[in-house]
Amino acid sequence: MSRRRRLVASLVALGLLVATAFAAYATTRRHSSVQTERMRLARQLLKSGATPGRFDKIGNGEADRGGAKDPFTEDYSNRAFPNSTIDFAQTQQSIKDAKKILKHSGTKFPKPWEAIGPNTLNVDTLGTQTFGPPTQWSGRISALAVDPKCNESSCRIYVGAAGGGVWRSTNALAANPGWTQISDNGIPSNSVGSILIDPTDPSGKTIYVGTGEGNGASDNEAGVGLYKSTDGGDTWALVPGSFSVAKDRAISAIAVDPSNSSHILIGTTVAR
Secondary structure, X not given: OHHHHHHHHHHHHHHHHHHHHHHHHHHHHHHHHHHHHHHHHHHHHHHOOOOOOOHHHOOOOOOOOOOOOOHHHHHHHHHHOOOOOOOHHHHHHHHHHHHHHHHHHOOOOOOOOOOOOXXXXXXXXXXXXXXXXXXXXXXXXXXXXXXXXXXXXXXXXEEEEXXXXXXXXXXXXXXXXXXXXXXXXXXXXXXXXEEEEOOOOOOOOOEEEEEOOOOOOOOOOOOOOEEEEOOOOOOOEEOOOHHHHOOOEEEEEEEEOOOOOOOEEEEEEEOO
């Protein structure tokens, strides 16, 4: 019995020895293959006239991002991939390429963003969402519509706020544009999700406003239907049937059929 056990143990040991030797051989072959492939790629790069670099990085896959401790480091790593660094020549070339693109598009480098309002009128107490005293700001902007006839001398735009209603500016391109809160006359909600200037009205005075904010924030308010103005926002009326289909929801998109202005489409979402 002991002889059989010794025989089995010897066979197991022999099997382990063979497996270890085979694994070592396979690893050596794989390492040799990787090195051969790296050298082949390196020769191709040199033959193409590329500047010699760190060939040990060739074939290693994606750059290591495990050490990125902030978004700036990760962004740098993404831009440098497949290398680990961005050299000065690459940076200079990127700047030149960007300037060419901007020159071709006829635009200049963008200026910093500036706040232009609305911030000139008191927002009604109910529009503050906290039922506190009136404020001097309109809340986050959730909708925007620009008159197609907008030009430097006269530019009419409409903005809708999450809790501040609809605002209109007739000189939006001025250094200090003026704003008027225009939703008090007919829209019983200050929560706005969408605005559309009817493309079938040449005068640009037909405006649609979808009430209720659809951005998915915890303090979004449900709307009370779709409203229409035919005098540029001075007065408003509920579009028949819109309240029932948008009940307890927010209207986040509006579209009018260009061939038939009686066909109006709205997109709704859960207000939460």
